[in-house]
Amino acid sequence: MSDGYVPRVNVISRLGAGVIGGVLGGVVLAAVLYFLDEIQAYGRLVGQESTQNDIVVALFVCGFAGAVFGIFVGRFVTGQLIPAAGVGLVFGTVWYLVLQLIVLQIRGGSLLDMGKNGLIVLGAYVIFGAATAIMYSEFGPRRQYRRYRRRSGDYELEYVPRFRRSGSRSSSRRRRRRRDDDD
Structure with missing residues (x-):
C-alpha cells in the first residue's frame, strides 16, 4: 500500500492539456486573424508567406502558447468555468503584448505598433486566451x-x-x- 500521497497533477498532463486547449483556441484566433488579413505576420515569422503556412504557423504558435499556459498557469485553473475564463483573459492579453506587439513585429514590422485593427486583434487574443483556459479547465487533468x-x-x-x-x-x-x- 502506498504512503497515501498522490501528486495533484503532474507537469506532463498539464502540458498536454495546454497544447490541446491552445490549438483549439488557436483555431478561433487564426480564423479571426484570417478574416482581418492580419495573419501574414505568422508567415513572415518563418519566411514563408502563403495562407496555408500562415495558418499552420499560427496553430503551432498557439499550441506552444497552450503548453506555456499548461505548465505555468495550469495548476491555478480549477474545473470552474468563470475563474478559468478570467485567467484566460489575462493570459490572452499578456500573449498579445508579447507575441503580436514584439515577437511578430521583429520580422518586418515596427515594435509596439498595433496597426489598423489593433483593438480587434487584441480582442481576438483575449478570446484565444479565454478559449484556451476554458478548454483546459473542461478537458484537462482533474484534481483528486x-x-x-x-x-x-x-x-x-x-x-x-x-x-x-x-x-x-x-x-x-x-x-x-x-x-x-x-x-
Missing part, C-alpha cells in the same frame, strides 16, 4: 479532491471522486463498509 477523516488517532486519506453519482454501486459499498467499521 480528498477529505480527511479521523480513525483511532491517525488521519487517513480517502479518495473522493469529483463527480459522484448518488446511486452508484461504489458509493453504496462505501457506505456499507463504513457502517461495518463503526460496529
